[in-house]
Amino acid sequence: MRINQFIAALPGSYLFSDIAQRVDRYLSENPGKSVLRLGIGDVTRPLAPYVANAFADAARGMATAEGFCGYPPGDGEPDLIEAINRHDYRSRGIKLENDEIFISDGAKTDVSGLQELFSADTLVAFTDPVYPVYVDSNAMAGRLGEYVDGRWTRAVYLPTTAENGFVPPLPDKRVDVIYLCYPNNPTGTVLTKEQLKVFVDWARKNEALIIYDAAYKAFIQGDEIPLSIYEVEGADEVAIECSSFSKTAGFTGVRCAYTVVPKKVKGRNGDQWVGLNGLWRRRLGSKCNGVSYPVQMAAKAVFDEEGWRQVQENIVYYRNNAKVLLDTLKPTGLSVFGGEHAPYVWLKTPEGISGWEFFDRLLNKVQVVGTPGEGFGPSGAGYFRLTAFSTLETTVEAAKRVASCI
């Protein structure tokens, strides 16, 4: 058989696998050493007990006639969808029907799968640096051309750096799709409603689609920053929004997420307009059999009053970690960004060295693992990401060690 040349053409391994291998190599060459990990965005706080209890009860209930559940609905358990609509959308004045919300096993599954709805020649724009999954999933589908000197020849990059205050420029030509992630991974920065409106208006005018990744929305503080792109008028005509329980409720090992595909969002098929809601449902119907029922019951418990209270305790804990990173690193004179409305702190490397050089310096000198900006795209060069998802103790110690390397 002949393989998909575009997967074979992907550069090396997936970023975080690559980092894991470097760390493993260091540890095998330096027995007895241990490293402090502020690299991959994985949570460390145990699950909220209220949520774990709901999970366990549903799991144990599967052994009883009353509690057993076979194939879950492909688009999600109605009670969970209703809880999401009520908590995340209706309460904020956003009107969505429940069949515009789809449950999945992870935002990664959805943000990587949504590109299947695009035509083969769809032109895609990405803010840069960016979560690698948006780019890789489109590259695998053959939409991005060739990978030359760290750039895909057919991708449209929207550089998002200190120079423009981390507000991405609009594409300088017509594109079909724009991926946006706010609060941003990796920069930890956010857009105001007005800044987001610029993109929504552009998408409406240019018949473009926005894939909006809101996986980190739980970290937004205050009322100024939108929690959902649908707070922007007209966004429900052009935007698909992905959210996740991973960071909101520590579900990285539980696996549950949700994606909104409003019925008003349409794409062209020749001279016809086709609703993406039905298209996504059709795709899901042939490609998955829904999400584990006990997992969905755990997710539902997140929105109960006690569940939400417990979940917030963990968010507060991680927010404090981000503050520790900012408070320790800013006095060193480093340029440090993000960390206020996001669990990520993004810094400019000292002396203009590359992110990978800084990675190696931190790993070898002080045994701290972060993520080099280059891993997130060409405009990530010379930047470095630290996450706030570790324990407070590790964060305090790692921040000190990083500061000592400046």
Place this chain on the structure above:
Amino acid sequence: MRINQFIAALPGSYLFSDIAQRVDRYLSENPGKSVLRLGIGDVTRPLAPYVANAFADAARGMATAEGFCGYPPGDGEPDLIEAINRHDYRSRGIKLENDEIFISDGAKTDVSGLQELFSADTLVAFTDPVYPVYVDSNAMAGRLGEYVDGRWTRAVYLPTTAENGFVPPLPDKRVDVIYLCYPNNPTGTVLTKEQLKVFVDWARKNEALIIYDAAYKAFIQGDEIPLSIYEVEGADEVAIECSSFSKTAGFTGVRCAYTVVPKKVKGRNGDQWVGLNGLWRRRLGSKCNGVSYPVQMAAKAVFDEEGWRQVQENIVYYRNNAKVLLDTLKPTGLSVFGGEHAPYVWLKTPEGISGWEFFDRLLNKVQVVGTPGEGFGPSGAGYFRLTAFSTLETTVEAAKRVASCI
């Protein structure tokens, strides 16, 4: 934006959604009626208590520092993989390395996702009738041409009917990939090792790949029928095998499956040969974040001695249902197939009517729901599938009612 024309071109809704809608319409037009469902292949027996306990313990443990788990490994928990290798493969003399086994949330996810490894112009053969997911996932990727009169113009169909004793013919031209499912869905028939070897030998000779769906292997009785394609010599050079806990252990609502991609299986990229194991790992790395940790702990418990004993009780229960269907329907003179090594009974409709006509007759006259053969492909015309996954009581009553309609 412009949509993927190939998803829009898919015929109607997914088969089982279509059936569900017909049943819902019947029920809303006939209030007070209830239907006996032998349609979709969903299980009904509660989860084995031993397995549910392991599931619940892992779920509750997520609230503790010791029991918490973040992102699971993308290819699966090592302990689960080792249990699968030991139980399903090593014990039967099949040599696989653990990194040739990948855990997923469902065989549907894998059998629909594996086509992403194929080049865009890959030519694919399907036994016919067939589980619709193989066809639909390739159609969505644009490989099957157009859908004309119930057939895809670029698909190669291997008719598998009573005429050839349900032994599919070899493709009459070179193809890149062949999908095989044994025990077969929908026909409930099996292939002997010798019959399977014909396909393995052909694939080796023709540089073709076999995607082997073994989701129903738990229903095989005796020692004559292979449980794995790797029991055939050389299959580890040409075959990927998908298995699932759904039917083996009643996991349709729990969601866990596994796929073997041997390192010897390779595909061409121009004049280079590329291993599919690494390609699949790369694809998973960018498209999913592993399977829920407590779900994997439940799956692991299936292979413990007590777990396996309890799981077998349910298999025996469903096997008896299949026997009830066979014993009730054969005396009517109907041609009835399958049901011995599989949870599906496949019958030729009476008087040569279409499967959909028989579907409507059963629904309207005796309120029994099955699956029309046409839903599985052109050679399914005039056949009908009944499943053994209902309760014994429902199965006994439904069998009687179906017999009354002959």
